[in-house]
Amino acid sequence: RVEPCRIVELPEIVDPRGSLCVVESGKEIDFDVKRAYYMFGMPPETRRGGHGHRRLRQLIIAVHGSFKVDVDDGFSRRTFVLDHPRRGLYMTPMVWRDMVDFAPGTVGLWLVSETYDESDYYRDYDEFLRDARSGA
Numbered sequence: 441r442v443e444p445c446r447i448v449e450l451p452e453i454v455d456p457r458g459s460l461c462v463v464e465s466g467k468e469i470d471f472d473v474k475r476a477y478y479m480f481g482m483p484p485e486t487r488r489g490g491h492g493h494r495r496l497r498q499l500i501i502a503v504h505g506s507f508k509v510d511v512d513d514g515f516s517r518r519t520f521v522l523d524h525p526r527r528g529l530y531m532t533p534m535v536w537r538d539m540v541d542f543a544p545g546t547v548g549l550w551l552v553s554e555t556y557d558e559s560d561y562y563r564d565y566d567e568f569l570r571d572a573r574s575g576a
């Protein structure tokens with residue numbers, strides 16, 4: 441089984457002016473970016489996510505601060521810590537996710553493969569689990 445989630449170390453170009461990190465379709469990610477969104481102002485006790493996606497692929501980057509992403513592909517669960525702008529979390533479709541433990545001042549960036557479509561979301565965990573386990 442292909443691992444549905446993995447940490448991607450992003451190329452960092454460092455010079456005396458600072459660091460520049462690159463995400464390029466076909467290199468660090470295997471999809472074209474159709475949408476980007478970012479989040480900030482999360483209270484530390486916030487839980488975001490609580491859903492899965494049917495088709496969406498994504499790369500998540502904590503461009504400032506840190507947070508954890510709990511992922512569940514219907515077979516196993518894992519927690520990834522995002523705490524450096526040089527590191528992204530790549531996620532395939534059919535993964536349930538929760539984001540927790542936001543450090544104060546955190547800014548998260550999402551680069552995703554699809555435009556916004558509510559019908560792509562699993563909001564019900566049991567429905568997600570059934571489809572994930574049957575390979576739907």
Ligand code: T46
Pocket residue numbers: 475477488489490537550556
């Ligand atoms: C995901 C996790 C990691 C839009 O109108 N357009 C958008 O592109 C997005 C992402 C959201 N919205 C609206 C829908 C909701 O009324 O913004 C509101 C908050 O979205 P949501 O509750 O889905 O936020 P999260 O943090 O639970 O989930 C988001 C993404 O929706 C989701 O794709 O994987 O971040």
